[in-house]
Amino acid sequence: MTTTPSAPTGAANIGVVGLAVMGSNLARNLASREGNTVAVFNRSWEKTETLVTEHPEAGFIATKDYAEFAAALQKPRTAIIMVQAGRGTDAVIDELVKVFEPGDIIVDGGNALFTDTIRREAAVRATGINFVGAGISGGEEGALNGPSIMPGGSAEAWVTLKPILESIAAVAEGEPCVTHVGTDGAGHFVKMIHNGIEYVDMQLIAEAYDLLRRVGGLEPAAIAEVFAEWNTGELESYLIEITAEVLRQVDATTGKPLVDVILDQAGAKGTGAWTVQTALDLGVPVSGIAEAVFARSLSSKPAQRAAAASLPGSTQEWQLADRDAFVEDVRRALYASKIIAYSQGFDAIVAGAEQYDWDIKKGDIAKIWRAGCIIRARFLNRITEAYAADPGLVALVTAPYFAEAVAGALPSWRRVVAGAALAGIPTPAFASSLSYYDGLRADRLPAALVQGQRDFFGAHTYKRVDKEGTFHTLWSGDRSEIRADDSH
Numbered sequence: 001m002t003t004t005p006s007a008p009t010g011a012a013n014i015g016v017v018g019l020a021v022m023g024s025n026l027a028r029n030l031a032s033r034e035g036n037t038v039a040v041f042n043r044s045w046e047k048t049e050t051l052v053t054e055h056p057e058a059g060f061i062a063t064k065d066y067a068e069f070a071a072a073l074q075k076p077r078t079a080i081i082m083v084q085a086g087r088g089t090d091a092v093i094d095e096l097v098k099v100f101e102p103g104d105i106i107v108d109g110g111n112a113l114f115t116d117t118i119r120r121e122a123a124v125r126a127t128g129i130n131f132v133g134a135g136i137s138g139g140e141e142g143a144l145n146g147p148s149i150m151p152g153g154s155a156e157a158w159v160t161l162k163p164i165l166e167s168i169a170a171v172a173e174g175e176p177c178v179t180h181v182g183t184d185g186a187g188h189f190v191k192m193i194h195n196g197i198e199y200v201d202m203q204l205i206a207e208a209y210d211l212l213r214r215v216g217g218l219e220p221a222a223i224a225e226v227f228a229e230w231n232t233g234e235l236e237s238y239l240i241e242i243t244a245e246v247l248r249q250v251d252a253t254t255g256k257p258l259v260d261v262i263l264d265q266a267g268a269k270g271t272g273a274w275t276v277q278t279a280l281d282l283g284v285p286v287s288g289i290a291e292a293v294f295a296r297s298l299s300s301k302p303a304q305r306a307a308a309a310s311l312p313g314s315t316q317e318w319q320l321a322d323r324d325a326f327v328e329d330v331r332r333a334l335y336a337s338k339i340i341a342y343s344q345g346f347d348a349i350v351a352g353a354e355q356y357d358w359d360i361k362k363g364d365i366a367k368i369w370r371a372g373c374i375i376r377a378r379f380l381n382r383i384t385e386a387y388a389a390d391p392g393l394v395a396l397v398t399a400p401y402f403a404e405a406v407a408g409a410l411p412s413w414r415r416v417v418a419g420a421a422l423a424g425i426p427t428p429a430f431a432s433s434l435s436y437y438d439g440l441r442a443d444r445l446p447a448a449l450v451q452g453q454r455d456f457f458g459a460h461t462y463k464r465v466d467k468e469g470t471f472h473t474l475w476s477g478d479r480s481e482i483r484a485d486d487s488h
Contacts, residue, residue: 012039012061012072014164015079017092019047023082025143026109026136026168027051031058033167039063039072070099076160077104080134085112093120093131102128105157109136113274114185114192118356121153121184130157133184135191137373138170146170148373149178150194150365152187170372177368182358189278189352190365196275196289197345198239198374199268201338203292203429205243208334211416214425215318216326220247220257226327234405235335237377266296275348282351286344287436288337291428315424332412337433339406342383343396344436363387395440406437461487 013035016027019042031038039061042048052062063069070077077100081092089108096106106129108117117133124131132153136143149169151161158180169178181187205227212218212226224247231240249258272293279286298305320326346362353360366383370376386399393399397406406413417434420427439445454460456475461484463470472484 008061009071010074012037013074013078015039015041015063015069015073015077017041017069017079017081017096018083019051020082021140022109022136022143024051025140026080026082026147027060028055028058029144029146029168030164031055031060036164036167037061039069041066041069066095066099070096075101075104076130077101078107078160078164079105080107080109082109085110085116089116090120093124097124097127097129100129103130105130105132105153105160107132107134107151107153107161108188109134111135111191111195111269111271112188113270114189114278117152117185117188125154130154132157132161133186133188134165135181135187135194137191137194137369137375139374142170142372146177146372148368148371148376150181150187150190150368151178152181152184152189154183155180169368170376172367172370172372172376175367177370177372179361179364179368181365182353182360185356186353186358186360189356189358190349190360192271192274192278193345193348193352194369194373194375195271196279196286196348197341199272199275199292199296200288200341200429201237201239201375203295204288204334204337204341204433205239207427207430208330209243209247211330211420211425211427212327215320215419215423216323216330220259224248230331230334234379235331235338235377238374239377265300265302267300268293268296272296278352279348282348282355284344284348284351285436286348287432288341288344288429291432295426295428313424316422318419318423318425329412329416332409333416333430336406336409336413336437337430339379339397339402340433340437341429343402346383346396361387362391362393397437397440459484459487461485 014030016023016030016038019027019040027038027040030036037059040048040051041063045064048062052060061072063072073079079096081089083089083092089110089112093106100106106124112133114133121131121133130153132151134152135150136147138147146169149165151158151165165178166176169176171177181190209223212223218226224244227240227244227247231244247257247259251258251261254261272289276286276290276293349360349362349365352358363384366380370380382401383396386396386401387393390399396402413434417427417431420430451462455462455472459472461470461472469483470486471481473479473481
């Protein structure tokens with residue numbers, strides 16, 4: 001094993017712990033920016049040695065242990081952890097706390113669950129050290145060339161971190177895609193919601209592809225051109241762009257479209273499920289995100305799918321009079337559903353901010369998602385404009401631009417969802433998004449009956465439309481109505 005000389009004391013202004021692909025790329029990004037000198041440490045020396053050897057231009061300061069890593073950093077010391085979420089993160093934090101001092105900063109750049117970040121921040125703060133949970137989006141490419149960054153933590157830590165993170169973030173319209181989101185776990189919370197929106201965005205695109213192929217009769221290469229065209233208009237986004245690239249790809253072994261040889265079982269790493277679980281706790285409907293998570297779960301149940309393959313469908317053939325008109329219907333349905341996805345996601349951000357006392361500026365979040373991250377899209381500027389015009393906007397879809405866009409898409413959206421249902425083609429994200437929209441605008445919902453049922457079997461009480469107060473019917477008695485304490 002090659003050894004390294006002791007690192008020079010206080011030579012680096014930033015350090016990175018964890019040198020897998022994401023950590024290595026982030027370290028290279030940091031090192032490429034003027035004014036940054038980067039100390040690096042990995043539990044296995046081999047990864048450190050490989051990074052330093054392959055990228056001598058970066059001028060990395062390689063360190064062998066935590067003590068040497070800490071000594072290599074200028075005060076206040078700043079370290080970014082890029083390790084697997086969970087116990088690995090806790091282990092690294094424990095080691096850094098031993099060698100850091102009050103005023104130093106530990107940044108967790110992994111995909112941590114925000115409640116873990118809240119716990120870690122409180123524990124580390126007790127030592128006088130600052131702890132910052134920072135959501136980093138953009139994948140391997142973003143880490144190297146400029147991600148969208150969502151840091152939480154204290155205002156004190158942000159003073160030190162701001163110039164460093166601004167130097168490496170993606171840039172949109174001259175503005176770095178980073179902002180101080182809020183205290184303790186706010187950064188990881190917003191990153192979690194970002195990933196939830198990413199789930200439904202991908203599912204909606206997949207449903208559009210499926211309809212274009214199964215109903216429109218288009219082959220993957222032709223669908224790629226459709227998506228490329230869509231990417232020049234209001235649907236312009238990173239995910240639309242890469243969808244065209246995936247659909248163009250031909251498998252070298254079989255000569256078939258690559259999409260036809262990829263097993264139709266989608267994986268998931270937790271952030272989508274966390275978003276749905278958190279939304280349930282907050283009482284926020286994120287039906288599109290939930291259906292996207294469930295669609296991945298369903299795809300990954302091969303035994304159940306095989307057993308159900310012979311079940312009757314009672315379907316009707318979808319007769320197309322005009323294929324171009326159908327393609328346009330799908331495009332509009334996709335755009336309307338995408339608006340609902342973001343509206344639900346921002347609803348969750350608002351609810352989380354209220355629950356955890358975070359001062360999250362919704363317009364700023366949309367701004368930092370314009371470049372670097374996976375859900376970057378043209379219409380994010382419209383979200384920023386909507387919250388600038390009305391900071392108290394109760395639902396994004398009610399903003400004039402989005403309300404008008406959805407209104408224009410409604411006939412297409414309904415045709416697509418209805419046609420898919422009749423033809424037996426699953427469109428869970430399209431359909432649930434439309435149902436949510438219709439529920440949101442309904443003057444009265446069947447929730448009245450649900451509440452009556454709950455009162456019957458569990459004395460959960462109800463309120464009336466014609467007078468104040470909370471009531472219960474004596475269902476097991478004379479069925480008279482009495483005033484009661486609210487037990488919703």
